[in-house]
Amino acid sequence: MKTLHIIFILSLIFATSCKKDTMTTSDTKIKPPVAVKKPTNLEKHQDIRVDDYFWLNERENEEVINYLKKENEYNEKMTSHTKEFQDSLFQEMKSRIKEDDSSVPYKLNGYWYLTRFEKGKDYPIYTRKKESLDAEEEILFDCNKEAEGHSYFRLSGLNISPDNKLAAFGVDTVSRRKYTIQIKNLETGEIYPERIETTTGGSTWAADSKTLFYTKKDDQTLRSNRIYRHVLGTPVSEDVEIYNETDDTFYTFVYKTKSKKYIVIGSSSTLTSEYRILKADDPTGEFKIFQPRERNLEYSIAHYGDHFYVLTNVDEATNFKLMKTPEKNTSKENWKDVIAHRDDVLLEDIEIFKEYLVVSERNNGLNKINIKRWDNTADYYLPFDNETYTAYVSTNPDFDTKTLRYAYNSLTTPNSVIDFDMEIKEKVVKKEQEVLGGKFDKSNYVSERVWATAEDGVKVPISLVYRKDLKKDTGNPLLQYGYGSYGSTIDPYFSTVRLSLLDRGFIFAIAHVRGSEYLGRSWYEDGKLLKKKNTFTDFIACSKFLIDKGYTSKDHLYAMGGSAGGLLMGAVVNMAPELYNGVIAAVPFVDVVTTMLDDSIPLTTGEYDEWGNPNEENYYQYMKSYSPYDNVTAQAYPNMLVTTGLHDSQVQYWEPAKWVAKLRELKTDNNLLLLHTNMEAGHGGASGRFEALKEVAEEYAFLLDLESINN
Template sequence: MTKIEPPIAKIVPQVFENHGNQRIDNYYWLNDRENPEVIAYLNQENEYYKQATQHTKPLQEALFEELKSRIKEDDTSVPYFYNQYWYITRYEKGKNYPVYARKYLTLDAPEEILFDCNVLAEGHNYFHLTGLNISEDNQWVSFGIDTVSRRNYTIQIKNLTTGEILPTKIENTTGGATWASDNKTLFYTRKDSKTLRADKIYKHKLHNDVSTDVLVYFEEDDTFSVGVYKTKSKKYICISSYSTLTSEYRLVLSKTPDEPFTIFQERIRGLEYSFSHYENNFYILTNKDEATNFKIMITPENQTSVENWKDFVPHREDTLLEDIDIFKNYFVISERNNGLHKIYIKPWEGEAYYLPFNSETYTAYTTTNIDFDTEILRYGYQSMATPNSIIDFNMRTQEKTILKEQEVLGGKFSKENYIEERIWATATDGIQVPMSLVYRKDVKKDSTNPFLMYAYGSYGHSTDPYFSTSRLSLLDRGFIFAIAHVRGGEDLGRQWYEDGKLLKKKNTFTDFIDCCKHVINQKYTSPNHLYAEGGSAGGLLMGAIINMTPNLFNGIIAQVPFVDVINTMLDDTIPLTTGEYDEWGNPNDKEYYDYMMSYSPYDNVTAQEYPNMYVSTGLHDSQVQYWEPAKWVAKLRKFKTNATVLYLDTDMDAGHGGASGRFEALKEVAKEYAFLLDLEKITK
């Protein structure tokens, strides 16, 4: 059998000097997606991947069919009621995209189809519709479409009475928009065409040419982004300006959209706040007064500046306040304590209480609660062995109704067949780091189990225990799956995030490594059977851990990995860079430059053994540019000293989120699973 040789990227040294330090980037030439040589190289890598994994093709196809067989193809969302209509999202058998529909007043009314995305997606390799926003008179809907996968949407408007889509096309937007109460004024967010930063809020008048749209607000600070929305009370249109550490809002009465916006509270570096409107007050979720885990304050709606804010729910050291939902008769707070969700319900008049949850590890969250005048709270609940349920909870009677539990087709699934655990590893500095595990109950702890550890660990994004029908394909083949709740997320509160960013970023990496060492010590697995997975900033984590402890893992899955940290953070023309300084630091400052250089995966590739690796990316990715993983793989090929496999799989049609159709996305999962099973010599 002829050995398949991987492509070798040519070396074109490019010298960079910063703070007296010289870097030579041999693969910088891959940064040009318009260069035919770059496209040719990516295609060569794709061809190598296909040929080298040809023997797993039957397994990939079998996995795809298996993954697909568990999904209810003709599925329907739980309807929600808003402004006289029931809204429904449904999927039809054999089709990739959703159908958005509504019914007037009652679920027995005739269905009115808003959008059939299967029709709209025809002729496009990628399609995504987002930002549906319906005018208060129920006649108009604005929506955004992206057919490239760079999260750059074109907004259009549809007449829901006639079905006509207006010729208006608003380019370079986030896709989101909001109608004022006059039903003819639409506010939307436009992006910078090069950096893709959301930096402008415009006002469009129905039936007017886009060229007459009025610029309402421009965010000059390139570390901030902007958005626009309407309060749940429908009284105010709000413009949000936000960076990692600081927020600022402007508002105008929705009934007078041509009046000037006024500032709610001007930005103060480090002050974060958001608010909900109820009757004559604003309720503010904020970190004011060093409230690291946030508190809730109240202020009259005509006195919004910070000196008028009064404590409403005080700060607690052990509890992170994440969100608030306000109803006519109830006040609901989403909290996180010791890494687990809690939902606190306070009648405006009466005793407060918590929703009861008894599991050791779970995820609970409020969902679509748009209706203001209701005593029903809708929330979701799931765990790693419990399918997602949507539940209506009567806040007055405390009765709950399970509206829908995610179906797992195939007839083989029973949650009684799986064990969930929450275990803790001791980190290098003595901190206890939690992990959520799931595995079949017939698995024995004898060090031979294949084990997949997942983590993200950045931006304060918490990775909560979640159910996955796809994951069953690994569990039923003997895998243990775990989420490491490493620092850099907010899993254990705001300080957990602060201790995993900027000049403490390496805690994220060492936490993950310590979690992996712990499960090995506890005989769940061994280095020959241990695998790690992460995407985007979690891909940075993957890149860091294989430089630090390459022999700890048999295989790595790195999805759209952010691995070229220095080059990206020094290039302020790349989407997201300037807004990321508060997360990673600004490398124009030598202290941050030196620290980034000490962990940047691409810059720290060295001559050593590396584990087997499957790396995926998308040519049109706007979050992590394709060239980061492409350069990383090219450098790894040059330096690694062992014969492990190394694959770069580039989707030439997709971006950061991968394929757009629900079944196409399963093909990507099947590739990843086949990679793992092949390494474990599991052929079926």
């Protein structure tokens, strides 16, 4: 999550029964920065937009950096009265976390792998033990040591060679998601001199433990567009380009099937996919196209025996179906149904074992895990008994096992990692997340799912959690969270940090708006492209419902979203600002039209199927009608905290910076408007687990301060 900031109060008494008069620049002598207006005409389709703050996209311009620093200084001054409270919140949240924690080990190719943390340290330590958990621990990477000297550090794509002797890994020290891949000899500890720059961080070994396939990114757009083959001990400059994805609306990736038999190159856009396969023991061979791409044909593949299993939307299977095809005849005319399409069940994923097929589904918004024997002697679902839970298949690298590992949590129940014997139908909880401090009792909290009615009559689900002793119908403070894009579903999940809000009287709500796949694929289709506004109106409908039903009031309702969820925040504060006392917009995608017209910006071209291509006039006009930056107007806005990262590769820092500058110019209220730019980080915020908590503490202090809660 991202940082936030708060209002500076000299001496003001707030009445809890009415909307509080928040601090303004006229209440204090602290003046906010004013961005210089330098009008730039942006013309498309004979329409001219005047962008007074277009110059803020000059990342290397000292004037831009100085402006961002002034906004940070303003934020610091306006929130200085909450610094002790922020520290208290940070310590409180940290105290619930088991610092010397470790993951549940999993076995792969003769070794048990686990990740652990040491007390007081921010970064993970990756280890393994040979054959037995009682064996001597071998430290693969201590990221605490690796991170020394870096303000940001992330290790990604850890990949062990088939002979267990080498580890390929990617490192990012800028937070731009441009990883450098290196190779470590696990027997000697030597890190080889090869440095493969500007990659995704991920890679996969061929069967010979000498050949490594990896994905390069375009240096400017950061699109993953090329697959290379590297041979151990040879210069990186001699690496062979295996595949070049020339369609700039697609990205590409490479991986190995669970069976270890095939190397797979995938190409994907929002609506279309394509795969190429090569036997892992023939790394210099030629990849074969599995099924040529067709517009709107999506599929993914898993190998088992002499067949591939294909999860696909072919033949208008909107919610997807499962098919299979011989490994030597993979084009779609050979695909045969295994699990037919169902109108009311979204088929999300599969996990293949020697004797079992495990299917992840979603029905009426709820996760389902279906277990089937290949010989058809068993077919059943794991039992889950409430409406606000999250369950998902976890790490299962072992093919020849009867044990399924899955995870379960809910809004009131900490996460559990569970091993389930698929034959005798018995489960063993391998680990339940510990909530330290001695104060947490899950029986003190209650969750529920309610349904709002959107303006077009559609029912929109909301997941809620709050303390059992909370008195309803009293206008409680409520934080409503939303995302609603890319088909990404925010499931009801447990959070130890969220307890700091719940225990201070807040209700937490997740609005499952259209644009996600919470209610199936059609739920996503109804919240994208020329139906995108459904996402925003759904969120507003949820807010009105929560107010009408007495969960909260306009004076105590808060909204939060990040990235595309930040776009959601920008849209709703333009459309219904009167509903919210405060809004947090983290790394918000708010300058939709300008960004989508600039194909040099990372990720833009791959987004056309999500938002539309504004080079086409109908999409241009529709985007313009909701783009938060283009629709800022002279009206009152809620108290707002906006966050960004200077090195963000997904939502460039200048989008929120421009948005805040324009809001300052036009808004008619005296409410707080804060911009915090993390000058060291990117889209994901701070890299250390405790540094990230400090950012959450800032966000919570912003909300709590608006409620006059300071302890």
